[in-house]
Amino acid sequence: MNDGFAYIDRFAPGLPDPTPKxxxxxxxxxxxxxxxxxxxxRDALAEAASRVIRREGAALAMYNLGVGPMGYPPLRRFVADKLARHRGMAITADDVLITSASGQGIDFVCRLLLQPGDTVLAEEFCYAGAIGKFSRMGMNVVSMKLDDDGICIDALAATLAELKEKGVTPKFLYTIPTIQNPTGSILPLERRHALLALCKQYGVPVFEDECYADLVWAGGAPPSLYALAPDQVIHIGSFSKSLAPALRVGYAVAAWPVLSRMLSCKTDGGTGALDQMVIAEYFSAHFDxxxxxxxxxxxxxxxxxxxxxxxxxxxxxxxxxxxxxxxxxxxxxxxxxxxxxxxxxxxxxxxxxxxxxxxxxxxxxxxxxxxxxxxxxxxxxxxxxxxxxxxxxxxxxxxxxxxxxxxxx
Amino acid sequence: MNDGFAYIDRFAPGLPDPTPKxxxxxxxxxxxxxxxxxxxxRDALAEAASRVIRREGAALAMYNLGVGPMGYPPLRRFVADKLARHRGMAITADDVLITSASGQGIDFVCRLLLQPGDTVLAEEFCYAGAIGKFSRMGMNVVSMKLDDDGICIDALAATLAELKEKGVTPKFLYTIPTIQNPTGSILPLERRHALLALCKQYGVPVFEDECYADLVWAGGAPPSLYALAPDQVIHIGSFSKSLAPALRVGYAVAAWPVLSRMLSCKTDGGTGALDQMVIAEYFSAHFDxxxxxxxxxxxxxxxxxxxxxxxxxxxxxxxxxxxxxxxxxxxxxxxxxxxxxxxxxxxxxxxxxxxxxxxxxxxxxxxxxxxxxxxxxxxxxxxxxxxxxxxxxxxxxxxxxxxxxxxxx
CATH class of the missing domain: 3.90.1150.10 (Aspartate Aminotransferase, domain 1)
Structure with missing residues (x-):
């Protein structure tokens, strides 16, 4: 193993600490x-992989399988269908951008909307990865009070009024309304409507993270925020929880003005093709x-x-x-x-x-x-x-x- | 399709133009x-996928397959073996970090070494993706003259002397020495030694991109720059050209002080597992x-x-x-x-x-x-x-x- 780099004194300042072994x-x-x-x-994934590679493997020779940077079309169609059936979203594959896991979706939303010093709203208990990204971008994170049903609407109304008093419009409201991370709550329908009404009143875009929404116990969940107000919401999701986190595939659902700008930030040459193809092939037949x-x-x-x-x-x-x-x-x-x-x-x-x-x-x-x-x-x-x-x-x-x-x- | 986003006036300034359909x-x-x-x-990849998923698919349940962020060990071992046999590099799997294609490797090297206003050296004709990344980071790119055999050493010596005169030490020298992109040249062995000697003299780290080095016509190529001076060189490569660009898998080879800091910048939760597993399974048996x-x-x-x-x-x-x-x-x-x-x-x-x-x-x-x-x-x-x-x-x-x-x- 090579332990020596002769130019270790040349590293840029402010790098994160090295990662230990x-x-x-x-x-x-x-x-x-x-x-x-x-x-x-395993067996079903192996069969799905074998089938889809034999059928469509020639397309691997092309960046993005030759079908453009939005992602593998059968996967985008599956996502649209799943979100229509389970999350009440009236969308088509054209509204779905495949991302390299949902973390890339968070990166894109931050890139599109934030500048250092901006204010964002987040739940008082919140996904560490999102908090970390907001902090690294120099955001002012204002927390929203939670109870057993998620965001407390009265407290949110007060916070928004207070911020407006100070001349501050948050750049977005980040929420995991369905199986909140870490509290596991589901925001009831009336709170969803109230939250969207408040956000509309104060001009705050909603950034909805539904990474866990496929894993709801019996009883289900109300429609996603996107389903209720598509023009106010950027929605992201993932297959890390519903299938496997070693597969790095997520998605963003938003209006074309948002997706077309996300695409311009997607400089990774596409999301891994086999991960996409195998998920689409397996879940199109076996999701439910x-x-x-x-x-x-x-x-x-x-x-x-x-x-x-x-x-x-x-x-x-x-x-x-x-x-x-x-x-x-x-x-x-x-x-x-x-x-x-x-x-x-x-x-x-x-x-x-x-x-x-x-x-x-x-x-x-x-x-x-x-x-x-x-x-x-x-x-x-x-x-x-x-x-x-x-x-x-x-x-x-x-x-x-x-x-x-x-x-x- | 959803064409309206109510907050289109909120996009951060300076975004790249939207991507057309x-x-x-x-x-x-x-x-x-x-x-x-x-x-x-296709058939061999389908068999490889089926075999490796049946054998190791349970590990998909864990981030990074449960084996840490450096990448899938059989792939890292294959890369080390391939580079030892074909590129003269005395390395082991511990020296190999799997990246989400070689573009991520370029991002990491830029992140580790560059600050806005820094100077880097690049071949006069050069990979557009790299030039784009350097430009977006606000680099001063100084070009190196090429002839049919790649970088002209006398011209490089003059450039380095000139820069030193001005008090400038380039943060790195970026080169594609083996099948240069776009000229297709191969830097001869004596020029490799001369380049490394000059870089050592002037204290310039070498950033070697060998994305095309697997695709050399009969006659072969001299050892990589890394093989000749491991402590001076950060080496990257890819499977986009040797197998398929829709698979987003590349690698970086460097001393641990470099790799451990790259890992801290690798915030993507890992590179797609199936892409990695299938490449390793297929190429371990069929590369040559x-x-x-x-x-x-x-x-x-x-x-x-x-x-x-x-x-x-x-x-x-x-x-x-x-x-x-x-x-x-x-x-x-x-x-x-x-x-x-x-x-x-x-x-x-x-x-x-x-x-x-x-x-x-x-x-x-x-x-x-x-x-x-x-x-x-x-x-x-x-x-x-x-x-x-x-x-x-x-x-x-x-x-x-x-x-x-x-x-x-």
Missing amino acids: FAGFPPFNFIGGHNDPEEIP DHIARFTAVLSEKLDTMVEAVAREFGTSVEMFKPKGGIFLWLKLPDQVDVRTLIKPAADAGINFNPGPEWACGGPAAKSYLRLCFALPSKENIREGVAALARVCFAQTGIPAFSDNSRNVA | FAGFPPFNFIGGHNDPEEIP DHIARFTAVLSEKLDTMVEAVAREFGTSVEMFKPKGGIFLWLKLPDQVDVRTLIKPAADAGINFNPGPEWACGGPAAKSYLRLCFALPSKENIREGVAALARVCFAQTGIPAFSDNSRNVA
Whole structure:
């Protein structure tokens, strides 16, 4: 291995710190948006890949498969159909741009609308990747209060009025209305209408991230914000959660003036073709049964985790039971700062996502944490949550009433 | 289709122009780096995809297949082995970072080393994508004189001395030494040594782009610059040319202090997994025979294009016959400005790459053009070159001695 670069003193200032070597997953891995390896439909994906490559593989010889930078047409048609059937969106493939995962969609929206110093609105607890992008662009992020049903409309109205008083129009309102990340809430229909009305009144575009909307427990969700007001909303989604995060494919749905400018920012030469082709081939035939099977598995794993957390943390913990998705958001008592648990938990083979990284307010969320229940097996969930409770007790004396913790610690 | 975005007045200033709708390829498509659709090994790729997904598909459930952000290990091992065998590079998989095509590698090197106003060295005729990235970052691009063997060392020595006189140390020297784009030259071994010695003397890192180095006609090429001086060079490559450009997979080879910082800039959540897995599975078994077959086909297509250009343009054209790759670089008489041919050629169903886009000096290359011979069939090459000669004659009176042109125009 080559350890020496003679010009290491030439690196530009302000680079992020170097990334350390990957050390592998810990025994109890509750971080990130990984999925359930058992639920990857290997045989069906292999058949889909084989079929689509034999049929259309010659097109791989051309950039963007020779059909232009919007993405593989059968995938765009599938997305339009899926969003029409499940999210109430009256769209066609022409309204769909395939992106290199939804993170690229966030990059595009930021690029199109933001300049340093601008103000954006985001949920008080919010996807760390989005917060990170907003911060790196020098945004002023104003947080929106959440309750069990998502954004509190009265508080939002007050915030918008206050900002207007100061002469500030937010450049967009970023929201994950359907299976909010990390709280797992679903914004009810009347709040959706109210939010859109407020945004229209104050002239604020809505940036809707529906990365988890395919993974809703029984009961479903109201139509997307885009479905209710297409000219006010830029909508993004992903296949990372509904199929597999190692596939780097997402999509943006918006009016042509938005998509045509996103295309001009898409300098990656296209999104990986095989990822696109295989998703289209598999999901065009199997989306509904895949989702039914997968959400049933996830819902069971959530139950396992909820039981384990209740057993190990008892009354010390507040759980925000999600209405779908792959995460459980928890709150420990105020005197617990989860940041002090990161290192001892890691030493015990446990990774979790600390609240401050998933919150606009940062340190104010110090007693919160997020656990992903999709990757680990049920047995691993039980053991890992118990191990985390022991670490927490050893560091903080909490949970005080956990037999398990007291016996072992 | 949704044509209205209510906040179109909110777009940030300085965005690139919107991209028009894709209109399809013209009948004679000589632009870009497309490949030969007949040569995509569909059956073998389908088998490789089916095999690797059945064997390792469960790992798709995890970001980066659960093995970290450097890329799919079998692909990194294949790249290391290929570069050792064909490019003389003493490396292992630890020295290889998989990128989302080589364009991402260029982005990373720019990000790591450049600040607005910096000076970089580039070949006088140069990959448009790289020139574009350097320009967008506000670089001062100083061009290096080329002859039939690539960079002229005496001229480079004079340029470096001149810059030093002015107190300027270029942040890097960007070069495509093996099948230069667009001229198709190969830098001889003694020039490689001389270039590296000069760069060492003046303290200039070398940024080596070997995107075409797998496609060398019989006779081969000297070792890469990285092979000769690993601590001075950042090396990138791609599978776009050797296999298929719709797959978005490339690689960077450099010392760990460089790769570890590239990783921190790799915020795309990984490169598409299926593209990586299928390339590794197919090329680990079939690289040498694939390349032998493919270069034989390309070399024949080049001969067809050279014959057609000679027949249609006669003595009006200077051809730079490439030593590999997929492009033919041409020069018409000084009085022809190829930019005036773009529109009439497009009207006649012909696309070509005008020289000014492939040159650091821009307008100074107004009589040059680049034709890709990989995508079109031999018949299409013959008809397209004849059609281009007719357009050229109609617009400029050149080629004056082409029977074909005179008869039809």
